[in-house]
Amino acid sequence: MEKIHPLWDDIMPALRAWRKSFEEAQQLSGNETEPSVTLVAEQYKQDPWAVLASTIVSLRTKDEVTLGVSKVLLEKAPAPAKLLELSEEDLSRLIYPAGFYRTKAANLKKIAAILIERYQGQVPADMDALLELPGVGRKTANLVLIEAFDLDGICVDTHVHRISNRTGWVSTAHPEQTEQGLREILPQKYWKSINALLVLYGQRICRPISPFCSQCVISDYCKHCGVTRSR
Numbered sequence: 330m331e332k333i334h335p336l337w338d339d340i341m342p343a344l345r346a347w348r349k350s351f352e353e354a355q356q357l358s359g360n361e362t363e364p365s366v367t368l369v370a371e372q373y374k375q376d377p378w379a380v381l382a383s384t385i386v387s388l389r390t391k392d393e394v395t396l397g398v399s400k401v402l403l404e405k406a407p408a409p410a411k412l413l414e415l416s417e418e419d420l421s422r423l424i425y426p427a428g429f430y431r432t433k434a435a436n437l438k439k440i441a442a443i444l445i446e447r448y449q450g451q452v453p454a455d456m457d458a459l460l461e462l463p464g465v466g467r468k469t470a471n472l473v474l475i476e477a478f479d480l481d482g483i484c485v486d487t488h489v490h491r492i493s494n495r496t497g498w499v500s501t502a503h504p505e506q507t508e509q510g511l512r513e514i515l516p517q518k519y520w521k522s523i524n525a526l527l528v529l530y531g532q533r534i535c536r537p538i539s540p541f542c543s544q545c546v547i548s549d550y551c552k553h554c555g556v557t558r559s560r
């Protein structure tokens with residue numbers, strides 16, 4: 330039996346309201362509500378290499394760019410060995426216009442070499458092993474575990490970090506602390522879905538500057554921490 334956190338009376342109605350608003354947005358805009366890496370995972374049947382490569386591409390890059398670049402990249406490099414056949418220069422050109430494309434090209438080459446050397450060309454389904462790969466932080470590792478291996482993880486990006494702090498669920502300075510805080514207060518069955526719910530909500534309602542609190546479905550449960558100006 331999982332322990333009920335003292336904040337649960339605020340959290341449960343908020344999760345229900347977010348889920349409802351997410352489903353409504355999905356009905357209006359179809360798969361535009363899905364993060365790009367989720368769409369890549371669906372298109373490539375949860376192939377771990379496709380998920381890892383597109384997750385690297387997605388860092389600091391818009392969803393629509395990630396989708397297009399991932400498709401081009403995975404056509405040329407459907408497996409780590411194929412990627413190693415490309416020069417770093419060609420790889421950089423291939424993944425442009427993703428942000429930081431030169432750094433990502435260098436990291437992808439190193440990652441492919443490590444996967445072949447240590448894991449027979451496979452992506453490991455293990456947080457610690459993923460964190461040893463260049464350019465892979467906790468957000469990326471969690472996303473790979475969730476999307477490629479259907480394991481439980483909490484992927485904390487800027488939206489999840491901001492909203493979790495504004496609601497008062499956590500009081501943290503860094504996304505990694507937020508992930509740990511959410512692991513303590515959220516029952517495990519909600520871990521995987523929290524990212525998609527909050528990313529969409531963060532893009533549309535709980536925006537970084539002047540959130541739309543007057544339109545927010547969870548305003549009654551939110552402590553508005555750090556919100557000085559809202560609409």
Ligand code: SF4
Binds near residue numbers: 496535540553556559
């Ligand atoms: S009430 Fe405002 S600050 Fe709180 S979650 Fe909603 S939009 Fe964000």
